[in-house]
Amino acid sequence: MEFRKAYLAALLAAAVVAGCSTTPSSKTKVYETPAVATPRAPTDAPAALSAARNQLAGMDADERITSTLSWASTYLGEKRAADASQLLADLNPGQLSSEQRFTWLLLSGRAQLGQQQADKTLTLLQQYQDEILQYPAEHQAQLDLLRADALAMQGKLLDSLQQRVAAHPLLSEDDQGYNHNMIWQLLMQLPNTDLADAIDGSSGDLRGWLTLAQLYRDPIADLDAQVTRLNQWSAQWRTHPAIDDVPQMLDALEKAASQRPSQVAILLPTTGPLQTAGKALQEGIMTAFYQQQKNGQPPTLRFYDSGGDDVLAVYQQAVTDGADFVLGPLAKDKAATIAAQGTLPVTTLALNYIDTDNRPDNFFQFGLAxxxxxxxxxxxxxxxxxxxxxxxxxxxxxxxxxxxxxxxxxxxxxxxxxxxxxxxxxxxxxxxxxxxxxxxxxxxxxxxxxxxxxxxxxxxxxxxxxxxxxxxxxxxxxxxxxxxxxxxxxxxxxxxxxxxxxxxxxxxxxxxxxxxxxxxxxxxxxxxDDNQALHDAANEQWPDGHGRYERLFAMGIDAYRLQGRLYLLNALPSSELPGVTGRLHMENQRIVRELxxxxxxxxxxxxxxxxxxxxxxxxxxxxxxx
Missing domain, CATH: 3.40.50.2300 (Response regulator)
Known part of the structure; x- marks a missing residue:
């Protein structure tokens, strides 16, 4: 299937397994909901709603119904949900055939969602529930997806997920592609505690999805251990809907493991005006480091003071000492100085954003922009x-x-x-x-x-x-x-x-x-407090917190995580890392946060x-x- 090849197999594949989730970015082609099969109207939909209503008023009953459904679908395609709702509200559902009423229900529900009215969509579906149970299975499944969309809009992510997984086998191939994508987005957004609780109370395909998501969402897990766990999942879930994606996931994960750094140089100011910010970042980095120590073999860390005037000398010393990855510096001007050197000897993740687009291929940026x-x-x-x-x-x-x-x-x-x-x-x-x-x-x-x-x-x-x-x-x-x-x-x-x-x-x-x-x-x-283990570790080490520098402390946690996941985010621009500073993805060598x-x-x-x-x-x- 084209969607599976172009999106899930290539994008979901690597990024999610290594602690990255895949949700479409602004530059990613989003798989679109298959269009509703509406009857074709004799004429195109008028641009103005008033003109459409005037024309409909002069039609006989059958033509008016056909045109209303067709024009409402057109208005939805033009992002005119309110106009579509008004047209559909002019129809009397009791005068529609069963097939027409199915189309009316689907269009009406989508129009209500387009106006952020999830409760109205759910009420509509409940009102016609007895009739819906008499529809063909594929029609029921499409309306199940509509219900799932409404539940997700209300923030009921697990309820929406359960609805989607149950409906999945009954969907057409195109609908399954859309649903597959949305299942993953839901899984990546479930709070960690909800995800763990849901696994304990689930079975069948739902349990397979949930356990796979839990495997994916560990951003500091050892990469080799994740490869092992993914192989174990594949052996256990041979007939699962996500099984076709696993070979490419394994390939990408193994490549990421082969490129992880062994010695990371961290350039932070321990002197000068930014030393307090540097201290908060360092403590966040060490918190994440200690957490990874419990799960695998972390890289060697070496810290260097970047608070002086000659940041290039500090950078070169770090490389001479054996660093194969540099994290920092923090100051914008010093990050720009390093970027201006042309091709860099090792991959570098600056902890700020610079204003030029002229950057080396192995220079990346992360900050709280x-x-x-x-x-x-x-x-x-x-x-x-x-x-x-x-x-x-x-x-x-x-x-x-x-x-x-x-x-x-x-x-x-x-x-x-x-x-x-x-x-x-x-x-x-x-x-x-x-x-x-x-x-x-x-x-x-x-x-x-x-x-x-x-x-x-x-x-x-x-x-x-x-x-x-x-x-x-x-x-x-x-x-x-x-x-x-x-x-x-x-x-x-x-x-x-x-x-x-x-x-x-x-x-x-x-x-x-x-x-x-x-x-x-x-x-x-x-x-x-979804990431309870990290919060507990931070509270134990720094019970007084970091005051107005708390967000920089969190940035240190994600900065450390990124040194091991940067390859995946760069290779697959639509992938995400579920960070403590937000959902992180990459655009033009720049880490962007979704909060x-x-x-x-x-x-x-x-x-x-x-x-x-x-x-x-x-x-x-x-x-x-x-």
């Missing part, structure tokens, strides 16, 4: 159906750079920016927010109209209505001023999305009440369910972020 967070927020806004965004960020080069990353991605997705404002911390924030929302102008317009009419006008001030959400860059102190100002100036209902900067990393309910309602992205290490979502409720950060929104018609499917 807020620009990645801004782009993820833009993706989320588009998936939610938003078209217009406002931006509010602090004055200065940093804020402008991150805001621009959001703008570039948002416009690439077809969105528009209706207002951009900067602010200075202090009493002026309230006035900046009021001016951005055009509250005063709305009241003036109402007063002006009242002077020229005898009609009684509602002159209550209102905020502007041309923002679907606000992208806010703010730290906790700034956010505690901005959000109350938004609430006061009639924008309490305006969705506000922010980066990890908005959260201190520690719950402070008394002070953070003023942040209630703000949604933000942050790394799993901060938001969850979790949370929202402030009662002054505390509440993690949101992980869902995904990919597939045909931009409809949501299982396992990325809410």
């Amino acid at each position: 807020p620009e990645d967070e801004a782009r993820q927020i833009a993706n989320h806004g588009a998936r939610k159906g938003a078209l217009q965004a406002g931006i509010l960020y602090p004055e200065g080069e940093w804020g402008a750079r991150v805001a621009q990353a959001f703008v570039d991605r948002w416009q690439e997705l077809g969105g528009s920016v209706t207002i951009t404002r900067t602010y200075q911390e202090g009493p002026s924030i309230g006035e900046t927010v009021k001016e951005m929302l055009l509250v005063a102008q709305s009241q003036k317009r109402g007063n002006a109209v009242s002077r020229f009419t005898s009609l009684k006008m509602d002159n209550q001030p209102r905020r502007r209505q041309d923002m679907d959400f606000l992208f806010l860059l703010a730290d906790p102190n700034q956010g505690r001023q901005v959000k109350p100002a938004l609430n006061f100036h009639y924008a309490k209902d305006l969705p506000v999305y922010s980066t990890a900067l908005i959260y201190s990393g520690e719950d402070n309910p008394r002070r953070d009440q003023d942040l209630n309602g703000i949604r933000f992205v942050d790394m799993p290490w901060i938001l969850t 979790n979502w949370a929202v402030f409720v009662g002054g505390k950060a509440k993690t949101l369910p992980q869902v995904t929104e990919t597939g045909q018609n931009n409809l949501p499917h299982a396992a990325t972020t809410q």
